[in-house]
Amino acid sequence: MNVLLIGGGGREHALAWKLAQSPLLDTLYCAPGNAGIAETAECVSLDVGDHGAVAKFCDEKKIGLVVIGPEAPLVSGLSDDLAAQGLPVFGPSKAASALEGSKGFTKDLCTEFGIPTAAYGRFTDAASAKAYLAGQKLPIVIKADGLAAGKGVVIAERLDEAEAAIDACFDGAFGDAGAEVVVEEFLNGEEASFFALVDGETALPLATAQDHKRVDDGDLGPNTGGMGAYSPAPIMTDALCARTMDEIILPTVAAMKARGTPFKGVLYAGLMIEDGAPKLIEYNVRFGDPEAQPLMMRLKSDLLPVLLATAQGRLNGVTLDWEADAALCVVMAAKGYPGAYDKGTEIRGLERAGADPRTAIFHAGTTRDGSRIFATGGRVLGVTALGEDIATAQTRAYQAVDAIDWPGGFCRRDIGWRALKRGA
Template sequence: MKVLVVGNGGREHALAWKIKQSPLVKELYCAKGNAGIWKIAKKVDIEPTDIENLVKFAKENKIDLTVVGPEQPLSEGIADRFLQEGLKIFGHKKASAMLESSKVFAKNFMKKYGIPTAFYETFEEEDKAIDFIKKMGAPIVIKADGLAAGKGVIVAMTEEEAINAVKDMFSGKFGKASQRIVIEEYLDGEEASYIAMVKGDKLVPMATSQDHKRVYDNDKGPNTGGMGAYSPTSVITPEIEKQILEKIMYPTLKGMIQEGREMSGFLYAGLMIGSKGINVLEFNVRMGDPETQPIMRRLQSDLVEHILQILEGDIDNVKPQWIDKYSVGVVMASKGYPDKYEKGKEITGIEEAEKDPDVVVFHAGTNIKDGKLVTDGGRVLTVTATGKNIKEAVEKVYNATSKIHFEGAHYRKDIGYRELNRKK
């Protein structure tokens, strides 16, 4: 069969890498991809949000299955258009993607269906938002309503920081995404990612994972799209997983059906597990990035087979198999990320890093220029390694990362630190 992956990042490279392993797949395409993906898939020179041309390509090339990586094309209705043309696609319709594309919708939805989440208010006026901050105090969390590539959330530790974040958002820092904002209480505890493949009111859990959002070690600095992740995470115990399913995942699927927004694709719950129990920080309607990279390294069974079974209504028989190892992914970013950064810096050392059979380097912001591999984004690579325990996986991943070079490269040195501390 012919499979098309839509997206350009590290998540899409990891999905393509796994899809390529399926004996069902004869030809693999990616729109638009990156330099790593183009080694294993045919490049389709169409942007992920150019939906009409993607539909045209899929029809003309008789694509049997399309898997969508990023949130933007889902929120713009790619699944709706593909389904209208009778094309098989794994990804949510526009109405379902609202769970991610609007923080206000998501918070109101959770309130309506009793899904645990932080206390919040929504605002469209700067003055009222600032008054609310003064009343609530800090720490406090400010969120842009719309999509902002994982950067539209400010965890303000002081009132001044919170007020400045509000002013930035209403002055257009995130464009239309921050014309409306959510301000919510700060929750303490430990973040974890819970991802499932879903269809209607049923789901198949993926392996657990934990992301590291802040740009610097010890969770300092601004939020990013994610600086690294590991899988599994022992913060999600069997008892906690049972609660996540009963109080969050299944009520969400049922609530979305009641809203006329039935889901079909990946569903990601970003959770805070702490003194106030298990609360949803955010929902995403796709796999996480960088969580996908370590998760795909651990998936033993056939992802394509699983997706086809789900789309054909046989979700009850989907039983993913996972290797009994830890997997860690470290994001190497361009100088300046998550703010302004330069492109076009030559990348070396990937082949050397991948000499270890437990290491796979996934590309994100990469391109080929004058025959050389160069940087082409904020998050450039995710270096992944597997190990029999978290300590071994962390040692392997940092040994590999140290062999890769590009001007201005920076990465966190403490990915997986919470798990390492728990295992001491």
């Protein structure tokens, strides 16, 4: 089977790495890909915003499955347009992608169907949002409603910070994503990531994970797209996973089906855990980045038939096998990230760093010029390792990090600290 993978980040490299191991795979194409993905796939120059061009490519290359990695093509309806041509697509429809594309949509769905989440208000003008603030406790969370590349969320400790965040949204700081604002109760507790494959009706839970959003050690500094992750997440006990499925995932799947917009793809629930109870922070409608990297390292099952079964509504009865070992991913980013950062700095030592078979170097923002690798993005590498526990995986991952020669990059040195504190 020929497969087309859409995307070019660390998540897509992890998916490509895993798909390439499938005996069912003939040729893996990736648009646009990156320097790491090019080692296992044929990277192609396709304008994924031109849905007709993507469909034409699929016809010419006899593509048997399209896997859409990032959220933007999903929210724009790429899945719908390809499915209309009879192509199996892993990734939700435009209507179902509203679970990520509109935070207000998800909050309203939670209210309607009794899914536990933070109290909130939705607003289309600054004055109304600020009036709502007057009766709320601090800290409080201000969110641009739409897709803002992980940058549309502010946790405000003071009233003036909250008002400034509201003004920034309505003044165009996040483009169309800030045309509506969600003001949300701040939830205390510990965050965790929960993933489930969904075929419109059946939901199959994946392994648990936990990521680090803040740029600095100790979970300090500004939010980022993610500076590292590990799997499994010790906080997600079997009982807590069961509650998450029963109280959050399954009601959401049923709600989307009842609304006539069934969800097909991977449903990624960002959770806050307090006193053993899960609440939904928000949904993503694709694999997390960097959570996909440790998840793919731990997955023993063939990924390709599982994604195809999801796309075709055949998940009932499917099971997955996972490595007992833990996996941990350290993100190496360009200095300055998540603010302005330099591009074009050279990265050396990648072969040496990835020599251990229990280690994989997943590329995100890279390009190749001959035998040389250069950084092109903010988050550039996901150095991922397996170990019999989180501590061993962490040691192995940082050994690989230290083998990489990249003066233009940096990373956190404490990925996995919450798990280690629990003795995992």
